[in-house]
Amino acid sequence: MRALKIVIKKEWFDKIESGEKKIEYREAKPFWHLRLKDKNGNYREYDRIEFINGYNTNARRMITEFDGVSLHGDKYHIKIGMILKKP
Numbered sequence: 001m002r003a004l005k006i007v008i009k010k011e012w013f014d015k016i017e018s019g020e021k022k023i024e025y026r027e028a029k030p031f032w033h034l035r036l037k038d039k040n041g042n043y044r045e046y047d048r049i050e051f052i053n054g055y056n057t058n059a060r061r062m063i064t065e066f067d068g069v070s071l072h073g074d075k076y077h078i079k080i081g082m083i084l085k086k087p
Contacts (some may be wrong), residue, residue, distance in 0.1 A: 001047040023076040060087035
């Protein structure tokens with residue numbers, strides 16, 4: 001299984017966990033281009049998203065389904081699916 005790992009702040013982690021937040025927004029910058037698109041410009045395939053609450057080694061983690069990604073203006077919209085594993 002291929003996971004897209006995203007480090008986020010507590011506020012957004014909690015909103016995803018509660019089901020309030022269904023889309024993760026990321027600026028269309030080179031770092032995210034490399035993670036979300038291949039060298040031909042096609043979107044990469046992911047099975048799940050692993051959200052990590054901060055950079056601590058024992059940070060809370062949550063795994064959700066990956067429901068796709070799209071580019072809207074200067075932002076990527078990463079669609080968050082059903083929660084598969086809560087912290």
